[in-house]
Amino acid sequence: MLALSAEGILPKVDYAIFADTGWEPAAVYKHLDRLETEIARSAGIPVLRVSSGNIRDDALDPNHRFASMPLYILNQDGKQGMTRRQCTGEYKIKPIKKKVRELLGYPYPQRIPKDVLVEQWIGISTDEFHRAKDADVRYMKNVHPLIEMGWSRSDCTRYLASLGLADTPKSSCLGCPFHGNAQWRHIRDTSPEEWQDVVEFDAAIRKGNARANATGNKLLGQAFLHRSRVPLSEAPIDHVTAAERAALQDELTDVYELEHGVAGGCSPWACRGEVDAPAQDDFGLTS
Template sequence: MSLDVVSYGGGVQSTALMVLAARGELPYKTFLFANVGEDSEDPETLEYVRQVAVPYAKAHGLDLHLLDRTLRSGETETLWGRMTRKGSRALPIPIRMSNGAPGTRGCTRDFKIQVTGRWLREHGASAVSPATVAVGISLDEISRASNRRTEAYERVVYPLLDLGMRRTDCQRVIADAGLPMPPKSACWFCPLKPLGSWREMRRDRPALFFRACALEEALNETRAWDGKGADPVFLTRTGRPLIRAVEAAQEALPFDVGCDSGWCMT
């Protein structure tokens, strides 16, 4: 028996996949949400998943699994916890360099790919018998499909592309189901967040925004202690501290785009 799942991100596209599956228009019953941490996922996404997606899935005979990264000790590790652990020098997020370029990203690999992959392998997926993993990438962001990493134990498919659906079509599907619209899903401190989203966070969720500013400062303090103070890092591509970048911004930068791996923001 084949293992068919949806990689659920808590955003518009993957929620549309859930509605289509509930309507019997897609052959999926299992949805996997890799939670990077109660302190790391955007609180609005976690609220949507728990208050909207979980009850909806249950009411329509779908299985939505919320997966955590679990260490050998049995302890749950979060992305925030890894970065802020005392003495930690880890920079697993794609932090921005002074020139605006993102650094190496380990967050997707460790907290999304490995977590989901562990569940798939535990449930029988292998290179000989790969699981079919449906990803919510819509037609208007088709370039993201070619950037999604594929593992030997999975066969990735894109139902929204097959159906010729755009983001607006996904929003219509969700609205027709009587569900509230999901927020954009990503870690609340993600350096790939558009500048306009940072401005919205400062306006609507100032406590979370200033917590992100404090994180940026703490990461640079660690680098200074590590002898790398001459090469600061930032949460935006502007080459300046987050608070100054937002204060200086008049509008979202048109070239500031989000994660294209297909794991987040779906």
């Protein structure tokens, strides 16, 4: 959408906003720098980077309230579950809304007049039209230009390729539990430092987040980044195991998702996955 606006195919936007969780792959930050210097700057479109903190550091900080990631849980009785997904709201939506209020001239807790409104573009394509929703606040109006243009993900890919941006990476946390095996392998095989980072994080959150443990609300089970619910360093990311196939009942869509992850990137208003297992409160606490 930024490129379409910069080229005049779509109207010129006032700002482009990137919500930074603090734990994106290096390739994403490199790509963002390129977009800013090669496309946005010449078009006079400011790229604003906003943040609510570093999601990795916050999860491991016993003094910080942590908005939980959708981790895979293995309870002591063998039952499986997932923790609630709060990270999108805390690390994506919250800082964007804060910046929008500031741009409108009404930072929190000021009341925004009824006649003050921002038009917010969200990059959902026709493949995911069901994710297109109205804003949950009065001062925002959600608009979905790609859907209005009838563009699919393939159309977007071809357009990016025409601009020399065929290598556009997915935006998502380095240790996002919604990664498929292909993405885990890509991290392992192309970026040893980032792989070591996610392996260490996976081990560090095994018993729950640091704040919960410090306050005595320990996880009654174990938490994992990989859906196999084994340590990431040992997870079967090179192939789909027989046990996994049996658990998935050989449904091709689920096998595809296991390999490639949930489609899409981590858009604030269209997170790349939804929790499909029973979600548990307070970082998966079963007590």
